[in-house]
Amino acid sequence: MSDIINQEMATSPLANERISSIHALIDTVPDAMIVIDSRSSIVSFSKGAEKMFGYDETEVLGENVRILMPPPDREAHDGYIHDYLATGIRKIIGIGRVTTARRSDGTTFPITLSVGEMVIGNSRLFTGFIRDMSEQRETERQLHVLQAELAHVSRITSMGTLANSLAHELNQPLTAVANYVEAAKDLLDDPTAGHLALVRDALSECAAEALRAGTIIHRLREFIMRGDTVREIASLSRLVREATALALVNGDGRDVDFSSQLDPSCDLVLVVPVQIQQVLVNLIRNALEAMADSATKRIIISSEAIEGGKVSVCVSDSGPGLDPHIAERLFHPFMSTKASGMGLGLSICHTIINAHGGKIGARPSDMGGTVFTFTLASANMEDADE
Known part of the structure; x- marks a missing residue:
């Protein structure tokens, strides 16, 4: 000193x-x-x-x-x-x-x-x-640079997630288009009048599925951009019927006991139809894949009116059920129940149902598998007044 x-x-x-x-x-x-x-x-x-x-x-x-x-x-x-x-x-x-x-x-x-x-x-x-x-200011400058880099990475990640989401959502209609084209090509090997009529039907279905793919892209873009999506009154039984046909287009429903137990008194719902169809397709295909090794294969889609002017929709299967550890984070992005899954399907379902003002969840089913339940706004006047 x-x-x-x-x-x-x-x-x-x-x-x-x-x-x-x-x-x-x-x-x-x-x-x-x-x-x-x-x-x-x-x-x-x-x-x-x-x-x-x-x-x-x-x-x-x-x-x-x-x-x-x-x-x-x-x-x-x-x-x-x-x-x-x-x-x-x-x-x-x-x-x-x-x-x-x-x-x-x-x-x-x-x-x-x-x-x-x-x-x-x-x-x-x-x-x-x-x-x-001045060192602190340099640190702050570096933090700003890092934040800009992280924002850039976030945008790239969001673009990757969007690309994966689109791939996931478009897989079904594009697969349907490919199947119809293959069927039409086989029918043209024997161009009888009856086969030509079937070819026309197949091409019509191809056009419909291609339009569906375009609609998915349009609606998903609106949804991600948080733009206003136009909801309309739709028939739940029709949405289930069309989604089921789309989910089973690959013949994955062989040996599956499929049934619907829809309450006709709450058939009308206020939704963006193509989005709810995608939720149903995802849940049905998840159920089919879960039951791939099950001796008993059964899927039940049911609906009922519940309090608050809502309709509860359930998709139940007889698969092996969910691992409790996975169930806790089931609807998180990139959390998959499948070894090769991207883990986006259920996250997309969760986002769509939330945007509709509903809730989605999963619990064990009475058949030993899993039941996915989601809620929608009822468009029936008597339910809306409750």
């Missing part, structure tokens, strides 16, 4: 050892620590201060601390100390402030300054703790 501290404290070898230890400890602090006396003379200058200001301690010991300040603080500093010693009113001590400091080369930089006071023997000393804010 300085001669002042040495004079007050170094009364024994043990004291000298303690002083050296304190100074060594101060030098480990990355921020600058500067000790001055009541005359503003520097009595200690840490390694952090040397690095920050560009001075060696030997150059500044005994110098007025004003050499580390630019105008107007340079001229006013001694007055600050004098006023405090005369009045005892603290303006900086124990409070801290943001100010500007000056390096040995004359450059200035922003700092946060905190000042503490201590009394050693008959001497009053002030310790300044200084942090270079």
